[in-house]
Amino acid sequence: MEIFRDKVAIVTGAASGIGRALSAELARRGAVVVMADVNAGMLEEAVGSITAAGGRAHAALLDVTDAAGVKKLVDDTAASHGRLDYLFNNAGIGVMGDAHEFSIEDWRRVIDVNLYGVVHGVAAAYPLMVRQGFGHIVNTASMAGLVPATGEISYVASKYGIVGLSNALRLEAAPLSVRVSVVCPGIIDTPIFYTTKLINADREKVLGLRKWMMSPEQCARVILRGVEKNRATIVVTAMAKAFWWLQRFSPWLMGLVWAFFMKKLREARTED
Numbered sequence: 001m002e003i004f005r006d007k008v009a010i011v012t013g014a015a016s017g018i019g020r021a022l023s024a025e026l027a028r029r030g031a032v033v034v035m036a037d038v039n040a041g042m043l044e045e046a047v048g049s050i051t052a053a054g055g056r057a058h059a060a061l062l063d064v065t066d067a068a069g070v071k072k073l074v075d076d077t078a079a080s081h082g083r084l085d086y087l088f089n090n091a092g093i094g095v096m097g098d099a100h101e102f103s104i105e106d107w108r109r110v111i112d113v114n115l116y117g118v119v120h121g122v123a124a125a126y127p128l129m130v131r132q133g134f135g136h137i138v139n140t141a142s143m144a145g146l147v148p149a150t151g152e153i154s155y156v157a158s159k160y161g162i163v164g165l166s167n168a169l170r171l172e173a174a175p176l177s178v179r180v181s182v183v184c185p186g187i188i189d190t191p192i193f194y195t196t197k198l199i200n201a202d203r204e205k206v207l208g209l210r211k212w213m214m215s216p217e218q219c220a221r222v223i224l225r226g227v228e229k230n231r232a233t234i235v236v237t238a239m240a241k242a243f244w245w246l247q248r249f250s251p252w253l254m255g256l257v258w259a260f261f262m263k264k265l266r267e268a269r270t271e272d
Contacts, residue, residue, distance in 0.1 A: 002030075004224070009087070010073065010087050012090050014036055032081060064089075064113060092113060092142075093110055093192070094197070099153040136179040136230075139183065148255070
């Protein structure tokens with residue numbers, strides 16, 4: 001736990017889910033946490049719960065699609081605290097349905113938040129970390145960044161992009177004393193299940209497809225163990241690990257799994 005004591009961390013998407021759990025766990029371990037999110041009300045409540053428990057947390061209203069806003073947050077945090085040790089690029093959204101029914105906006109919004117949100121964080125924090133000679137960037141992808149998950153194609157595109165970006169940046173950054181990890185969670189019990197846009201699908205039926213969920217708090221502990229060990233890829237949940245293994249060693253069998261899921265999703269269709 002000492003590795004995080006008195007360190008300075010920014011967490012995006014920090015008002016709920018994995019981001020909130022990460023912020024709480026970092027604060028519990030003695031870090032100073034700047035919690036960034038676009039939802040002001042939820043953010044204030046999340047920060048308040050951490051400070052009430054004795055943690056050091058600050059709120060920052062932020063839309064990660066705003067590159068200038070992300071850079072300002074990174075620069076202001078480093079100026080205020082004299083350093084930036086960790087950036088957790090965690091904000092994300094999803095759209096679920098048949099790809100042929102996605103609008104260009106369904107593609108654009110997900111990629112803007114998920115992938116460009118990470119790009120904006122990296123563009124702001126990486127040069128600063130290179131100058132200071134240390135730092136760790138942790139990008140949240142998904143199991144859907146490792147396997148061809150059906151029914152959420154724009155989400156998959158964004159998460160595959162995050163995995164590739166993180167793997168390449170890790171190789172570039174290591175000689176400059178900056179660490180990079182990518183997090184690939186499986187099914188975590190977060191509000192994304194209720195906020196994901198569904199295209200012609202019944203939410204209750206889709207929610208019934210969820211299995212083997214892990215709590216955000218347990219997920220945060222797994223992530224921080226991986227960060228402590230400087231793991232390149234931090235895969236969270238047994239199912240995600242199994243699917244990753246299956247994709248690498250038997251892609252055709254993994255394809256059958258996702259074809260079955262797509263069949264179930266189409267059975268959950270609503271009337272147009």
